[in-house]
Amino acid sequence: MxxxxxxxxxxxxxxxxxxxxxxxxxxxxxxxxxxxxxxxxxxxxxxxxxxxxxxxxxxxxxxxxxxxxxxxxxxxxxxxxxxxxxxxxxxxxxxxxxxxxxxxxxxxxxxxxxxxxxxxxxxxxxxxxxxxxxxxxxxxxxxxSLSLIKKFISALIYGDILMLLENQTKPYEITKGTAEKTTNQWVKKLSYQYKNSNSFGKRIMTQNFKNIVDDYAKIQINKTPKIKVGIVGEIYVKYSPLANNNLSAFLQSENAEVFIPGIMDFIIFKVDNRIVDIDIYGGSKIKRLICCKFKQYLESIQNIFIDAIKKSNKFSPPKPFETIKKNVKPYIGYGAKMGEGWLLTAEMIELINDGVENIVCTQPFGCLPNHIVGKGMIRQITNKNPMANIVCVDYDPGATKVNQENRIKLMLATAKERLDKNNNIH
Amino acid sequence: MLKDTNFKIGLDVGSTTIKCVVFKEQNIIFKSYERHKAMIKEKAIELLSYINKNILKNAPAYISVTGSSGLGLSQDANIKFVQEVYATKIAARKYYPNVDVIIELGGEDAKILFLSGAPEVRMNGSCAGGTGAFIDQMAVLLGIGLEEFDELSLNYDKLYTIASRCGVFAKSDIQPLINQCARKNDLTASIFQAVVNQTISGLAQGREIKGRVMFLGGPLTFFKGLRERFMASLKLSEKDAIFPENSQYFVALGAAEYAFETEIPTSLSSIIKSLKTQKKSDGKLTLPPLFNSESEYEEFLSRQNKIIVNFADISDYSGNAYLGIDAGSTTIKIVLISEKNEILYSKYLSNGGEVLNIVIESLKEIYEKISSNGNKIKIAGSAVTGYGEDLIKSAFSLDYGIVETVAHFTSARYFLPNVDFIIDIGGQDIKCFKLKMGAIDSIMLNEACSSGCGSFLETFATALGYTAPEFAKKGLFAKSPVDLGSRCTVFMNSSVKQAQKEGATIEDISAGLSISIVKNAIYKVIRAQSPDDLGTNVVVQGGTFLNDAVLRAFEREIGVNVIRTPISGLMGAYGCALYAKDNISKPSSTITSEVLEQFSHSVKSTTCKNCPNNCRLTINNFGNKNIFISGNKCNKYNNVSNSIKYNMIEYTYNKLVNLPSNKGSRGKIGIPMVLNMFENLPFWVAFFESLNFEVVISPRSSRKLYINGQHTIPSDTVCYPAKLVHGHINALMNKNVDLIFYPCMTYNFDEHFGDNNYNCPVVAYYPEIIKSNMTFNKNQTFIMDYIGIDKPKYFEKFAFKIFSKYFDVEKKEIKFATNKAYSAYKKYKQDLKNYTSEAINYANQNNKQIIVLACRPYHIDPEINHGIDRLLSSYDTVVLTSDAISYQANYKVKTNVLNQWTYHARLYIAAKEITKHKNMNLIQLVSFGCGVDAITTDEVRDILEQNNKLYTQIKIDEINNLGATKIRIRSLLAAIEERNNY
Structure with missing residues (x-):
């Protein structure tokens, strides 16, 4: 051709x-x-x-x-x-x-x-x-097309809820593999629903979220105290197992419960940036209005998602975008938008606020925005939150797994010590 | 379950040693400290068997293992692993509960533990600079034992600046100092100081080290000099610096304690049993063997032996002879040739830090041979190349000093007239160059990284107890070479560690290292896509290629049979001799045997006061008449006249620092001379002066200024220009200013050269780092609001909003100041434009070369560019900047990449402009760690090469030495000249 x-x-x-x-x-x-x-x-x-x-x-x-x-x-x-x-x-x-x-x-x-x-x-x-x-x-x-965009967004938000629930269930499940099986079933089910091309409507989403949460809630678990570890970082390294040497699986094998902030916040963040840009540097009012509308739409489906999890009482829900944004204000300006921008700092703070004080901050070696919003903010975060236990890990072709895991283990050792201390008190 | 026991054992397996302590109740009844030479499992079995038999007598014990190489052992033996820093913490808590901070330096690891306040641990991640292995390496480089090293350091006069970020950089700082005969006392102390700086900046990263500090680990136990440097730098009193007993066992103590607290006792015999039965894991990546059979090797050798070099007996020869010396980074090569290019004499020696003595001895030997045969030979010409070029040339009055690339090209061309690619792997550099139309077309040098070089192989060999050739030979018939990738030594160390953990043999590691050297050269230095990139007539040279394993790996990797001459290691020296022979037209000035007999030599160091650079000078005095001064960034002492007056870098810098003048009624506002504030300074000065402020700019950058802010730098891999910001802010804090202004700027001016007008993320948001990591005085306000200067209308509006938060100001005042600011910026640019036109006219009329430094506006800071502009001026070239060149243009360059940064868009414009002028060439300055330049460099190169121009790139960092830079500049100038003559 x-x-x-x-x-x-x-x-x-x-x-x-x-x-x-x-x-x-x-x-x-x-x-x-x-x-x-x-x-x-x-x-x-x-x-x-x-x-x-x-x-x-x-x-x-x-x-x-x-x-x-x-x-x-x-x-x-x-x-x-x-x-x-x-x-x-x-x-x-x-x-x-x-x-x-x-x-x-x-x-x-x-x-x-x-x-x-x-x-x-x-x-x-x-x-x-x-x-x-x-x-x-x-x-x-x-x-x-608009409908494709909406479908993609719904796929991301479904992905977020499945990832979150799987991560919260997997470490405690009694029959190993149940949570993963539930996820796979839902991926199939949702894909099938897409054929009818309306599974991204708010009404159906509400119903789906409820069913999803119910399904995970049904999984038999044994809630023993575990170290809670959050993963934040440059978006690709944070999520992709190929890039982060299966970080999430490694942490789980070290007996930790893993918290990975979803991608929805990143999408809203990118839209929010356009609004902030106009607010601090000037620009078209119409453009600003369109962005605000789009942001509202995204936030509204995020809220459905959060509500569904809240209702179950069994899982810890993520915070709405605006809350995350508000809480990061003392740390960094909203103008810091390149890469993951202020959102990366905000995710660390949100994890800490939710009691996930142990954090792996992942970045590619020499990542420019992360010099600022990752490594650069840690001093301030630990000053304001003395219990924060953050390890920064660089990923690049030459970095070996041994070296990375060694550093992570150090963070885990401190976490474990604190966990044991807390359990003795209670 | 086993019955309870009184014994507890801690095992600490580090990168090079294995340490063990055995407790009976509270008493240490056994301890051992041994090098494991990578045979971790074997050593552990031996050690544990001994303990089990002689000490425990088969009783069970609490045991856990720790250390950077301990993880594998713990898995194989099924013993609990405890992270080493955590183990240290346990031991400290038990034995020294009052300690605030622990600093531990090990073989390859460095750690800091903050115990009081918010507990925190820091360890070296991807950088192993400033560790024991680094000191070992430096001692080898200086050719002295570790004890002597330490003693010398206690008696120093002055400290040289040695880059502290990475061992490799430090090495390239030290090497020239050695070659310039700097005193060893000063060098050793400076090396210790570099270790200290590395620990403070690289590890503490913004957190101050104070209170009671405990020092641990081998280097801090053994080196008094290092302790002294630490105590001085941290301003610690005797009582606050704690050097515990059993320091080297401290981590093992923690492991024993950990085992006792958390484990149940086990019997050692079961551990030994599971270690013995453990098979190699098959997870490691292997490569095909270098040679499958002896006969394959034979065939390879016979092919290599086809190139013939003629030798002649010096005692039979009469006539003129020509001397060539290649004073490399770690070795010295000397060759004497006849009129027929036969080799009469040759020497290949390790310089051991004694460059001059080695040359003296060789010259004496030559003259003895000549005189014992009736003085029938006359040295009619001589040339020297390499690191020691200047020193040796002036010490022995040689006729020529030539740049390495020219030396290597000359000899390669002799053996293979149609050579189109040369690669030389030396002690610590890789040099490759392509040849086109008989001239050097492009040069590739390893940037501040020597992982692919000979000394790298040597260091590994020595650590494992072999000589380099022995070690390399082991790899020839390795069955499954380990794949170690192609990266920096530091990463390679941990790759080797991992391979060892997985049970790789010495043979496999050796072959793997040879292959990785080659990969590093090809993929990191040359960045070749395919063999065609290298050309078809490839000559390899340099001592490293004398190792058949390396050569074989190279041929394998590029898929072309290459030529190695039997004098591969001598090619530079041979090239010098040929050059001298071909070029000499007057009687040679080479030192005679009589003068040589009386040769004397002394060294002293001093600081030059002639310009604000304040270079540390090393003065070599050679008795009779010759003096050689080094360490200067300019060419003041090198008999070169400084006749060129057009130097844009100097002009711009001086113009900027002289801008502020007014006294102001509103008070003083401080502006740091950093990053985006350089070029925008005229804008801000006019703006604030119009508002009746006195503008105070931060002082000239210097090493000292940098060090003052160093402890607040949170990311050790950010570029040097960004790191310097901390020093500038610190300096402003100490000036009596009311406000410090350093705004965040996502966008810069839009010059319409690209698709957007961003600043890079670091430039845009660095003020956030300052706010987050530095503490301001109460009476000083730090203004770091986000501001856009691109559109005057919006600027005026937002400026009012922002500044009225900090001081009373009226809208109309802001309006007035805004107008002044924009017109001042315009005027400034116009002035630089005029200067550029003048400079170009001058060059055209006087037949001078113009070098455009393609860089960022902040690269005009002399502490950042290390005086490259002056160096260029001294080679009689007009120096312009890409920024100023771009001011003249008004078009877009089509690029293959997204062109969205204001400063970077100018690089493409500059490259394009250069192609329009015959006498213009470009050198791109790249700050180490600049992620954006990873994108721009290839584009700039493309633009130039498509238009048949040479591309030269110079990477700059904290490194102060211009050695590698000189090679590039001289090679570039030599290539320009050859092209002009062609």
Whole structure:
């Protein structure tokens, strides 16, 4: 098939390609992205969620992007190129999906670095499809309709609730594997619901949330005291097991209950940034109004989610976005928006407020925003919250698991000591 | 369940040693401290068997294991593992309950524990600078034993600045000092000081070390000098510095205590049994062997032996001879050749920190040989290259000093006239260059990182008890080499640790290291995609390639058979000799045997007072007439005239620091001269002066200023320009100012060169770091509000909102100040534009080269650029900046990447502009840790190379030495010259 280019020389993903091409999606959040994949499949895209986690990914990354580029970029690019070279896919019939956020962090360059790398590796003809809400880079074969956007958002929020409930149940379940099974069942069930294309309406969401919570609540558990550990950080390293060496599984194997703040706050945060930008630097009032409306919509579904969990009394619900935002105010300005911005600091504070004082703050080695909003805030956080027990872990191709786990174990040792002390008192 | 016992055992397995204590009730009845040479399991079995038999007599004991390499052992033996810092804490709580802070330095680990206040632990993560292994390495470098090292350090005169961030950087600071014959007393003390600085900045990261401090670990137990540096730097009194008994066993004590508190007793025989039966885990990654059979190796050797170098007997030869010396970082190579290029004499020696003596001895040997054969040989020309070039050239009056790249090119071309790629792996550098049209086309040097080099292999070999060649040889027939990746030594150390844990053999590790050296060279330094990138006629040189394992790994990795000459290690020296032979046109000035007999040499150090750089000078005096001064950043003492007057960096800097002048009725406002505040200074000065403030800017950056703020830096991997902010704010706090103004700025001016006008995240939000990590005086207000300067209309509106919070001000005053600010900024830019045009005209008329430093506005700070501009001026070039060049342009450059940062967009413009001028070239300055430049460098290179221009990149950090920079600049200038002659 001939390749079409746009004016800037970008390979276009055509309508025809939609029918014949395989679309590859990188896997950042296993549950969320599985739902997204299923949504796309129902829309007629033939897609695969990349599950690979071999050494060749890092190698391909190192060979094809500048070695000082951040680790997530290296992995995403490496994973794509590894897939193209694996023989599993026909490079002449494969396209790549990547999200694009924009913003002053170098992460907004991933898509460009991916294209550069594809050229270097001999795949200049492979189309890269940008998934974004800002209307960047249009492709006739892939259009972000309002209903698709809504579906994606619902997939993210379903992902959040399933991840949260699984994490809160798994460490205590009596029959190992029940929580995971429940999650898988719900992923299937929700994907099936998407076919009827209205499972993202508020009414259905309310019902689904209730059923989901009920299902997890049914799982038999034995609530022994466990160390509670929160994971925050640069978004890809925080969520992706490939990037963080299965951090969440490691913590669970060390007998900890893991708290991972969901992705919904990040989405609202990105919308909120646009409003804040106008508030502190000036700009269009209409644009501000649209953003406010969109933010309200997102917050309203977040609230349904929070209410569903509150009602059960069995699980600890996340806090609404506005609460998180309010609580971070003494620490950092709302103008700090690049990367995870003030939200990263806010998540640490929220975890501490919820009694999760042990935190792993993950970041790619040399992550620019994290110098500020992660490592840079820890002094202040521990000053104001003396019980905070935070360890910063850097991830990059050279960092070894031993070194990372050693540091995490140190944090766990302190946590364990405190847990034992508390139990003796009670 | 076993019956109760009185015995408790703590086992501490570190990176290099295994320590053990056995308690009977409260008394230590046995302790041992041994190097395990990577045979952890074997050593543990031996040790535990001994204890079980002779001490416990088969009684059960409480036991736990700790230490950085203890985790694997604990899994294999099924013993409880306790994290080592936690173990230390347990021991401290039991034996020294009043301690506030513990500092522990180990073989490769460094830790700080804050016990009082909010308890906290810090350990070195990805950086192992400032540890015992680092000191060991430095002692090897200086060629002295550890005891002597310590003694020397107690008797120092002055401290040199040695980068404290990473051992590798420190090494590249020390190496030139050694080559310049700096006193060992001063060097050793400075190395200890670097360790101290590393601990304070790298580990404490913003938290002050005060109260009673306990020091632990081998280095702090053994080195008096190191203790002294710590106590002086932390201002500790004798009574507040605690050096406990059994310091080296302290962690083991904690492990024993931990076992007692939490475990149940076990029998050692069952532990020993499970250790013995434990098989290797198969989780480790392995690579195919280097050679599958002896015959494959034979074939490889016979191929390599095809290149022939001619030798001639010095006693048979008569006629002119040419001397070449390559004074490398760790070795010295000397070659004497005949008119027919035959080698008459050669030497390859480790310099052991005694550069001059080694050359003297060799020269004496040469002259003896000449005279014993009736003086039939005349040294008709000589040249020297390498780190020691300047020193040796002036000490022995050699004819030429040439840059390494030229030396290597000259010899490679001799053996392979159509050579198109040369890679040299030396002691601590990798140099590669591509050749195009008979000239050096692009040069790649390892940036401040020596992990892929010979000394790296040597350090590992020594640590494991082998010589480097012995060690490398072991890997030739390794069955399954370990995959260690391609990264910094520090990471490599822990990779090796992991491999050892997984039971890899010495052979597999050796082969793995050879492969990783090569990978590092190819993927980190050259960043090659495929063999085609390297060319088809590749010559390898440098001592490291004498190891067949390394060479084989290299061929394997690039998939091309390469040429190694039998004198691979001597190529630089041979190139020098050839160069001297080809270029000499007058009688040689080389030192004669008579003068050599009376050669004397003394060294002293002093501080130069001629300019604000205040360089530390090392003065070498060679008896009769020659004096060699080093350490200066300028070329003042190197007989070069400073005739060029156009230096944009100097001009801009001076212009900025001289801006503020008014006395103001509203009070004093302090502005730090950092990051985004440099270029925007004219804007802010005009703004505040219009509001009747006296503007006070922070003083000139210096090492001292940096150190004063160092303890408040929270992230040790952020760039140096950002780290300096702490020092500037600290300086302003000590000035009598009412307000300190340092705003957060997501956006900068929009110059329409790119798709957006962001600042990088660090520049944009660094004031948040300051607010979070520094404490201000009560009478000083820190203004760090978010502000945009891009659109005057909004600026005026928000400026009123912001500043009226801090002082009484009227809207119309802000309006007036706003107008002044924008016009001052415009005027400033216009002035730099004019200067640029003048400079270009001057260069064109006088036939001078122009070098554009592609950098950020804050790189004009002399403490950040380390005087590169002056160095360039001294090579007779006009120096401009990418910023000033871009002011003249009004178009966009199409890039393959997102072009969204105001400052970075200018780099592309500058690159494009340069291609329009024949006498213009570009050097990109990159601050270590700059994530954005990981994106820009490749783009700038692309723009230049598409237009047939050379690309040169210089990475800068705290490192003060311009050694590597000089190589680049000289190579660039040599390449420009060759191109012009072509």
């Amino acid at each position: 001939s390749v079409n280019y746009d004016k800037s020389g970008r390979v276009i993903f055509t309508r025809q390609m939609k029918k014949t091409y395989k679309l590859l999606i990188p896997n950042m959040l296993p549950i969320h992205f599985e739902l997204i994949k299923n949504i796309l499949q129902q829309r007629g895209y033939n897609c695969d969620l990349l599950q690979s986690s071999n050494e060749n990914i890092v190698k391909m990354g190192l060979q094809n992007v500048h070695n000082d580029t951040c680790y997530p970029c290296l992995l995403v690019v490496g994973q794509f190129i590894d897939a193209l070279k694996s023989g599993k896919y026909d490079p002449n019939k494969t396209a790549l999906f990547i999200t694009q956020t924009g913003g002053g962090c170098r992460a907004s360059n991933y898509i460009h670095l991916l294209r550069k790398a594809l050229k270097k590796a001999g795949y200049p003809h492979v189309p890269v499809v940008s998934v974004n809400l800002a209307g960047l880079e249009k492709n006739p074969g892939f259009k972000m």
